[in-house]
Amino acid sequence: MKVLVIGSGGREHAICNALSKSKRVSKIYCAPGNAGIAELAELVNIGVMEFDKIASFAKEKEIDLTIVAPDDPLVAGAVDALEAEGLKVFGPRKNAAILEGSKAFSKDLMKKYNIPTAAYETFDNADDAIKYLETADMPIVLKADGLALGKGVLICNNLEEAKAGVKEIMLDKKFGTAGNRLVIEEFMTGREVSVLSFVDGKTIKTMSSAQDHKRAKDNDEGLNTGGMGNFSPSPFYTEEVDKFCKENIYQRTVDAMAAEGREFKGVIFFGLMLTPKGPRVLEYNARFGDPEAQVVLTRMKSDVVDVMEACINGTLADTPVEFEDNAAVCVILASDGYPLEYKKGFEIAGLEAFKDKEDFFCFHAGTKFSEDGKVLTNGGRVLGITATAPTLKEARKKAYEATEWVSFENKYMRTDIGRAIDEV
Numbered sequence: 177m178k179v180l181v182i183g184s185g186g187r188e189h190a191i192c193n194a195l196s197k198s199k200r201v202s203k204i205y206c207a208p209g210n211a212g213i214a215e216l217a218e219l220v221n222i223g224v225m226e227f228d229k230i231a232s233f234a235k236e237k238e239i240d241l242t243i244v245a246p247d248d249p250l251v252a253g254a255v256d257a258l259e260a261e262g263l264k265v266f267g268p269r270k271n272a273a274i275l276e277g278s279k280a281f282s283k284d285l286m287k288k289y290n291i292p293t294a295a296y297e298t299f300d301n302a303d304d305a306i307k308y309l310e311t312a313d314m315p316i317v318l319k320a321d322g323l324a325l326g327k328g329v330l331i332c333n334n335l336e337e338a339k340a341g342v343k344e345i346m347l348d349k350k351f352g353t354a355g356n357r358l359v360i361e362e363f364m365t366g367r368e369v370s371v372l373s374f375v376d377g378k379t380i381k382t383m384s385s386a387q388d389h390k391r392a393k394d395n396d397e398g399l400n401t402g403g404m405g406n407f408s409p410s411p412f413y414t415e416e417v418d419k420f421c422k423e424n425i426y427q428r429t430v431d432a433m434a435a436e437g438r439e440f441k442g443v444i445f446f447g448l449m450l451t452p453k454g455p456r457v458l459e460y461n462a463r464f465g466d467p468e469a470q471v472v473l474t475r476m477k478s479d480v481v482d483v484m485e486a487c488i489n490g491t492l493a494d495t496p497v498e499f500e501d502n503a504a505v506c507v508i509l510a511s512d513g514y515p516l517e518y519k520k521g522f523e524i525a526g527l528e529a530f531k532d533k534e535d536f537f538c539f540h541a542g543t544k545f546s547e548d549g550k551v552l553t554n555g556g557r558v559l560g561i562t563a564t565a566p567t568l569k570e571a572r573k574k575a576y577e578a579t580e581w582v583s584f585e586n587k588y589m590r591t592d593i594g595r596a597i598d599e600v
Contacts, residue, residue: 177201178205180237182246185541185555186467189540192213193216193539195216195480195528196545212551220233234258241481263457267442268591272439279319283359285536288434295361297359319361321358327504364458367412368450369410369448370387371421371488374487376488382496386407402517408468408475408503443462443503444461445464446495465508467541471504502565503566503568506561507590508589509558510557510558511555512586526581537561
């Protein structure tokens with residue numbers, strides 16, 4: 177079968193890599209893709225928001241399955257637009273993707289259906305938000321309601337910081353229209369864990385747990401980013417935690433969306449905080465995480481095409497979703513200065529070191545080809561160096577060794593990805 181993947185980052189590279197292992201896939205296209213994805217798929221020069229062009233291309237090439245991977249097109253209704261053209265599409269429709277598209281919606285859903293999360297209030301007006309903050313406990317969390325590339329969350333330690341945060345989000349519009357509405361949330365403490373899941377509208381099957389590192393610098397300092405590294409599975413995601421979440425969070429979320437007339441088919445990403453009072457939902461995403469996809473999909477034993485089709489067809493209950501009994505660690509190589517100002521367009525050397533290695537992966541997040549065919553940096557997050565091994569400590573050791581195989585000017589990475597596993 178022929179498959180089209182929509183997107184251009186490390187997540188899409190990991191999806192294409194998983195598709196390349198499927199015996200059912202004969203041809204992969206990716207729009208628009210990147211220099212790394214080009215090794216697995218034919219790149220198509222169409223943007224992720226150009227739904228009409230995507231549909232025309234998919235029909236022309238007789239694509240059997242289209243996978244919409246990023247958040248922006250999902251929230252904007254890419255799945256609806258492509259299905260209207262008679263295409264088979266993996267991903268939630270617009271009315272279900274709101275689970276990620278609006279934090280206010282998701283918080284209200286959790287409150288209505290008794291899904292454990294932090295206490296919160298929602299504001300459309302900056303003055304009202306500041307008035308509320310003057311009586312609130314600190315620290316406190318401010319969240320832009322809409323999509324903000326994973327960066328629209330501010331943790332404020334005191335009232336002065338919180339007032340500045342409201343100005344930044346609602347008045348200065350640092351995150352654009354995402355900040356038209358503001359969610360102010362109770363600050364929770366504990367371990368963060370990510371759990372991705374496949375959903376077919378009624379049945380949910382979780383993938384392996386993972387743990388992200390959002391901050392730009394070591395020791396979780398610096399600004400929030402789209403993710404500087406990840407490891408899977410999380411040793412803090414115990415059987416007890418899993419049991420609680422299955423009973424109180426996962427199925428309840430799927431049922432809540434169905435009850436609201438927003439049947440969810442695709443991937444729900446559960447961002448969890450393991451608080452002293454038990455697991456709580458930090459956030460939902462309506463797609464594979466990045467770099468969670470890099471550590472989870474490399475460990476997937478089941479054929480990803482079988483599972484995606486089961487989500488579309490409503491037959492997930494009868495479809496196995498299995499993962500290897502191993503571990504994976506991903507270390508992001510970024511452009512120094514990310515997520516603020518950074519230079520790009522530098523040549524990347526050493527990529528050939530990853531060829532023909534089964535347990536090492538170099539997922540491209542922000543790369544492009546030069547006119548003479550060289551691979552150049554083309555973003556803040558450039559590469560996701562990933563390794564698998566029998567244990568987390570071995571996988572981490574291998575991933576950091578592999579970060580030395582590649583080089584480019586202004587290369588930057590955190591040196592403590594997965595350090596928490598030493599505490600177990």
